[in-house]
Amino acid sequence: MALSKTEEQLMQHLWKLERAFMKDLLEAFPEPKPATTTVATLLKRMSDKGYVGFKKYGSVREYYPLVKKEAYFSKHLSGLIKGYFDNSPAQFASFFTKETDLSPQELEELKAIIEGEIKSKKK
Amino acid sequence: MALSKTEEQLMQHLWKLERAFMKDLLEAFPEPKPATTTVATLLKRMSDKGYVGFKKYGSVREYYPLVKKEAYFSKHLSGLIKGYFDNSPAQFASFFTKETDLSPQELEELKAIIEGEIKSKKK
DNA sequence: GAAAGTGTTCTACAAATGTAGAAGTAAATT
DNA sequence: AATTTACTTCTACATTTGTAGAACACTTTC
16 A cells, blocks of 8 residues: 555655654654644555554664665656656656756766766667 | 546547547447446546536536646656656656667657757756 | 642544445436 | 436535644653
8 A cells, every 4th residue: 555645754754863752753754743643644554554663662662764765766657657757768758857957967967977878778 | 637548548549539428439349348337327427536527418418627647647656756757857868768668760750859848858 | 748740651532534325316228 | 398317516424634632640840
């Protein structure tokens, strides 16, 4: 099952922190911070959905992600590409490159990456 | 306000069709098709949210999108990039290029696009 | 060891979402 | 004109989501 928008936000914090206690997560939120119980509920649901694990220290828990950000994001992205670009990553890439405001330097970097990819595919 | 997952799907059909009557939309869904009333409800909500317009022909309506797919998608994408790549499109691009399985030809095309962008930025 | 501080579990509830029946209306068909 | 077709509008309801109070439990601190 997928995460909801709010759960995803919390997941972002968790990915950044890698492992975190309730208080670390609360700190990560900007004002106005949600109630502790709110975060607890979200964590419970996320854990039920299999996205979050935890280690108990007494009654307190140290939470950590069970799915990698990259993996989660990849799935997200391929969904988007399927939906919006008729499943054509190339078409998506083209759109992205044109629409996003990349600096000349970033473009050069990107070009280098692609050249690297081309080379590695060829070998 | 944003569209929900299901509303987005319907929106996809509408974008593809450009203008559509209820029956066209229903046809666009794969089996098992939703009930007519289900789609009607979604259209109503989407219209309330300002994403869909319609022209009346008697009591029947021809629906059409009020927001361009590109615009909607862009917003989506920048949200993703903000969330997952710390607001760095370049970092995102790099991830995308590595993770997605583009064919050598697609990579060449992409490279060409980027070169074009570099040139146009330089001018 | 009584009081604070932290976090957990339970329970609750409003809003948003997914889905659709019932009933009405307009247009097409017999 | 009566019937069928193709919607639309209204109403309804189960889930999921966003938010959090109340009450309980473990730790730390005076």
